[in-house]
Amino acid sequence: MEIACPQCAQVDQVQSVPAAFQGGQTTYRVQGGVTAVPAGDGVVYASTTHRGVSVTATAAALNPYPVVRGAGCLLTVALFLLIPAFAFVSFATGAGAGDPAPTAGGRVGQLAGTWFFPFVSFALVALFAVLFVLRLRRNARIRRGIPDALAYWRQAWFCHRCGGVFFPRGELMSAAAFRGQVWRAGDYAGLIRRR
Numbered sequence: 733m734e735i736a737c738p739q740c741a742q743v744d745q746v747q748s749v750p751a752a753f754q755g756g757q758t759t760y761r762v763q764g765g766v767t768a769v770p771a772g773d774g775v776v777y778a779s780t781t782h783r784g785v786s787v788t789a790t791a792a793a794l795n796p797y798p799v800v801r802g803a804g805c806l807l808t809v810a811l812f813l814l815i816p817a818f819a820f821v822s823f824a825t826g827a828g829a830g831d832p833a834p835t836a837g838g839r840v841g842q843l844a845g846t847w848f849f850p851f852v853s854f855a856l857v858a859l860f861a862v863l864f865v866l867r868l869r870r871n872a873r874i875r876r877g878i879p880d881a882l883a884y885w886r887q888a889w890f891c892h893r894c895g896g897v898f899f900p901r902g903e904l905m906s907a908a909a910f911r912g913q914v915w916r917a918g919d920y921a922g923l924i925r926r927r
């Protein structure tokens with residue numbers, strides 16, 4: 733089967749998208765210099781080695797995996813906000829034990845004043861808890877869509893001469909446009925903030 737690029741009509745620079753993606757990732761290992769570290773009376777020689785994956789711009793553009801932002805930070809904020817919330821409650825219950833205001837309106841104002849900060853702080857806790865649940869649900873939906881997105885992604889071809897992606901008998905499109913289509917195939921295009 734010959735897959736010719738719809739723009740240059742050549743086959744020599746055409747590669748399947750998964751192959752082009754993998755080909756653009758190189759694992760490298762750098763043997764760093766030797767450093768003398770003072771230890772006791774003598775010195776210890778330590779060598780530094782660095783490992784990493786270098787990704788070409790092409791591979792980065794063809795990456796089918798969306799950036800999924802973790803939800804843990806939102807939960808941390810919610811839990812952290814519980815501390816001042818409970819502090820305000822204990823303060824409010826302590827203040828409420830004082831003399832009641834002489835009039836009914838004064839008592840309402842007193843009550844509102846006492847419970848304003850506990851209410852606001854618990855509202856913030858609830859807000860971050862809701863954001864946390866929404867983030868979890870969004871991430872779960874992205875994960876569910878990844879197999880469909882990958883199935884679509886695998887069928888595409890990349891022309892290294894033109895720098896575009898195409899499907900057999902289709903038009904050439906930019907890698908960015910293709911990425912949008914991959915996300916749509918996974919049904920999570922609307923959930924990802926483009927960067």
Ligand SMILES: [Zn+2]
Nearest residue numbers: 737740891894
């Ligand atoms: Zn081409």
